[in-house]
Amino acid sequence: MLRVVRNVKFKTNVNFVSSRNITSQTIDEWNSLISSRGFTARDDETKVGPDNILSGTTFIAKDNIATTKEPTTCASCMLDNYYSPFDATVISLLEEQGSTMVGKANLDEFGMGSANVNSYYGHAVNPLFTEEEHITGGSSGGSAASIQSDLATFSLGTDTGGSVRLPASYCGIVGLKPTYGRISRWGVIPYAQSLDTVGILAKDVETVQKVFKVLDKHDPKDPTSLPTEFREELKKEKQKYQKNRSQLVFGVPDEFLVAELSQGTREHWSHMLSTIQDMGHIVRRVSIPSIKKSISAYLALATAEASSNLSRYDGVRFGFNTNNLKDSPLELIAENRSTSLGLEVQRRIILGNYTMSAGSGNHYFKATDERRDIVEDYNEILNFPNLLMNEPGESSSEKCDIIVTPTAMSGPLSVEEYLRHDRENFLNSYVNDILTVPASLAGMPAISIPWNTPGTDSSIPQGMHLMAQFGDDHFLLDFAAELMKVNSTT
Numbered sequence: 116m117l118r119v120v121r122n123v124k125f126k127t128n129v130n131f132v133s134s135r136n137i138t139s140q141t142i143d144e145w146n147s148l149i150s151s152r153g154f155t156a157r158d159d160e161t162k163v164g165p166d167n168i169l170s171g172t173t174f175i176a177k178d179n180i181a182t183t184k185e186p187t188t189c190a191s192c193m194l195d196n197y198y199s200p201f202d203a204t205v206i207s208l209l210e211e212q213g214s215t216m217v218g219k220a221n222l223d224e225f226g227m228g229s230a231n232v233n234s235y236y237g238h239a240v241n242p243l244f245t246e247e248e249h250i251t252g253g254s255s256g257g258s259a260a261s262i263q264s265d266l267a268t269f270s271l272g273t274d275t276g277g278s279v280r281l282p283a284s285y286c287g288i289v290g291l292k293p294t295y296g297r298i299s300r301w302g303v304i305p306y307a308q309s310l311d312t313v314g315i316l317a318k319d320v321e322t323v324q325k326v327f328k329v330l331d332k333h334d335p336k337d338p339t340s341l342p343t344e345f346r347e348e349l350k351k352e353k354q355k356y357q358k359n360r361s362q363l364v365f366g367v368p369d370e371f372l373v374a375e376l377s378q379g380t381r382e383h384w385s386h387m388l389s390t391i392q393d394m395g396h397i398v399r400r401v402s403i404p405s406i407k408k409s410i411s412a413y414l415a416l417a418t419a420e421a422s423s424n425l426s427r428y429d430g431v432r433f434g435f436n437t438n439n440l441k442d443s444p445l446e447l448i449a450e451n452r453s454t455s456l457g458l459e460v461q462r463r464i465i466l467g468n469y470t471m472s473a474g475s476g477n478h479y480f481k482a483t484d485e486r487r488d489i490v491e492d493y494n495e496i497l498n499f500p501n502l503l504m505n506e507p508g509e510s511s512s513e514k515c516d517i518i519v520t521p522t523a524m525s526g527p528l529s530v531e532e533y534l535r536h537d538r539e540n541f542l543n544s545y546v547n548d549i550l551t552v553p554a555s556l557a558g559m560p561a562i563s564i565p566w567n568t569p570g571t572d573s574s575i576p577q578g579m580h581l582m583a584q585f586g587d588d589h590f591l592l593d594f595a596a597e598l599m600k601v602n603s604t605t
Contacts, residue, residue, distance in 0.1 A: 145240040147251075147260035149178045150185045151218040167213035168325055172268040174209060175261045178219040179226055180271060180313070181302040182206055189304055190234035191224045192455040193434045203302025204334050205271060205313055212329045217267055221257030224457045225425065226273055226306040229281060229547040230533050231256025233459045241527055243287055243576055248530040252282035252523070252547075255314065259286040262316050269317040269326055275306050276413050277522075277551025279314030280563040284522035284578025287565045289595075291315045291323050292551075294586050295558035296341040298327075299334035307420035308339070310413075310555050320564065320596035327592065341586075348502055349586040356499055356590075363594070365391055366401035366496055366515035371550060377525035383577045384521050386568040390601060391519070399515060401496045405488040406553040410545060412489070413552045415470050415482035422467025425460070428452065462541065490557045493518075499584035517594060520550055522563040522578035550580060560588040562595050567602055 176182065179189045181199035188194045206216065223233040231253040232238040239256040241249040242264040251260045255272025259282030262270050272279040274292040283290025291314055298313040305311055313330070315323045334340040367388065376384075388398050430436040430451030431444070437454055441447040453461070470478050494501050498514045524547070528536070536543045554561035563578035581598075583591040 145242050145251075145260045145264055146237050147221055147239050147242075147257040147264065147266065148175065148218040149188055149190060149221050149234075149236050149257070152185060152216060167211075169209060169329060170213035172214045173217045174214050174326075175218045175220050175258060175267045175270040176203075176206060176216055177222050177255055177258050177270070177272045179222060179273060179304040179306075180206065180219075181304070182216070182219065185219050187219070187304065188235070189225045190222045190236055191457070191460070192235045193428045193430070193452075195235065195435065197433070199302070201302060204299035204336065205330055206302070208299075208329055208332070209326070214268075218261070220255070220261055220270060220272070222272075223254035223256070223278075224460050225304070225421070226254040226275060226278060226311075227421070227459050227463050228253040229277070229544050230528075230530075231260075231282070232530065232534065232537075233457055235457065238530060240530070241286060243574070244527075244529075249527045250285060250530055250533050252285035252527065254278040254282075255290075255316070256282045256285075258316050259283055259288060259290065262286070262288050262318060269315060269322050272314045272316055273303060273306070274312045274314040274555065275310045275417060276555045277548040279316060280522050280551050280561060280578070280580060281547065283316055283563040284565075284580075285527035285576060287576035287578075288316055288318050289320055289323055289565070289599075290563045290578070291327065291592070292554065292561045293327065293331070293588050294341075294560045296339050297346075297560075297586075297588060298330045299332070299337045299340050301334055301336040301340075305420070305424045307417040308424065309420060310417060312555075320562075320592060320599055323562075324592050324596065327588065331588070345502065352500060352502065353587070353589060360516065360590070363396045363517065364498070364512075364515040365396060365398045366518045367398060368401055368403045368406070368518060368520065370403055370406050371520045373524070373549070375524050375546075376521065379571055379575060380521045380523070380525055380577060382571055383566050383568045383579065384519075387519065387566055387579050387598075387602075390598070390605065394598075394601060398519075401515060401518070403489070403492045403496065403553070405485065405492045408485045409489060409553045409556055410549055412482040412485040413548070413556060414466070414545060415478050416486065416556075418463045418467035419470045419479050420467070422464045422471065425456075425464055428456070430455065459541075486556045489553055493553075493557050493559065493584070497584040499587045499590070501585045503585060516583070517591065518582040520580045520582075522550060522580040523547065524550065526575035526577055554582045557585065559583065559585050560591050562591060564595050564599050567605070569605060 230250040258270040258272040263286040279290040429448040435455035561582045566579045
């Protein structure tokens with residue numbers, strides 16, 4: 116049974132959700148879901164056994180991840196009520212391990228946005244605010260809001276420039292963007308395929324670790340999936356470096372000390388660094404000069420890839436069709452696309468086409484150079500070697516193990532205030548990703564964890580952002596779990 120979410124109101128206060136705690140009538144009031152699944156039939160399919168580490172859990176998938184039994188809409192009129200003929204690899208892996216999917220999450224249309232206000236089905240609302248509607252962050256805002264409101268054990272999102280980590284910060288939960296290529300993208304509708312990564316959201320790191328263990332596999336159907344041999348090399352390097360990681364070095368980039376950081380964000384960041392030092396580790400200032408160009412490089416690369424990826428949605432082969440007869444096929448396609456694609460998607464397609472045009476192609480190549488510079492700068496300051504490089508580099512006491520920054524420059528804005536800023540200058544929405552984009556360009560694992568600082572306003576969520584070297588996901592997750600436990604006792 117499928118139920119499409121529109122204006123049905125439902126609120127749950129349970130801390131843990133199993134497939135039998137909810138019936139097909141339970142829909143959220145935060146507009147975090149686009150569709151929800153009836154659970155009676157799915158219960159019979161749940162695999163329960165000692166080897167199924169996710170038995171009894173439920174999950175929600177972002178609605179740009181293909182599923183056969185629910186529509187996969189990308190929150191776009193273009194794909195309204197579109198059914199995929201196959202399940203994405205990540206869906207199959209989770210269900211094989213005993214987890215039950217209970218819904219598809221709202222998002223910014225085709226993953227393009229930082230606040231989840233660009234959805235054909237209406238914006239998602241942050242469950243942490245009851246007096247005034249606040250943004251969830253985007254584009255995986257529905258995935259984050261559904262976890263904060265206890266609709267599932269965990270959720271899947273996609274992260275292109277911060278689309279899992281920013282919503283996690285705004286909704287007060289954990290959000291992981293793994294190393295590029297560690298989790299299969301087969302069956303994920305692309306925004307920018309050289310950046311897109313399936314991410315995991317939950318209320319604690321331990322749940323994220325369990326899900327990551329299930330999904331961290333080579334997929335021969337995904338050409339960007341890291342091969343098994345490379346994964347084995349990463350394990351060997353981890354074992355070698357694990358012996359020397361009793362006292363860690365944490366890097367604080369000078370370039371992230373921007374004037375736009377709110378006072379509350381600065382206080383949380385300072386408290387986190389003090390906590391790390393109290394744990395016996397070293398905190399050191401570092402410099403990553405190339406990240407000053409990260410937003411411009413990201414926009415050039417992402418929009419160029421998006422303009423190519425979205426060219427398939429013409430309403431002729433599949434997708435929305437106005438059914439208005441035109442004098443030429445091009446006129447029909449133009450009307451189909453201009454009618455069914457939202458303003459932000461059209462804006463990024465135009466920007467991408469401009470970037471790839473004959474007179475402006477140098478912008479794209481310059482962006483690829485800047486991306487390489489970012490990777491090299493991270494390699495210079497991180498101890499764990501980047502095995503993608505011909506010369507991975509050696510560890511040094513002058514280098515660091517993890518880079519620590521805020522996830523966002525402030526807490527979440529109200530929906531009204533965010534839309535006002537966007538109307539004044541649409542570039543304002545792109546700046547929200549300034550702290551998360553560098554890790555995406557470098558393909559590094561990064562995680563946002565909720566942070567509590569005594570003496571600050573606890574009603575405003577603030578995530579802290581941890582980044583590690585390419586392939587060093589398990590180490591990053593282990594420390595994030597330890598750090599959250601320490602913070603919960605302060």
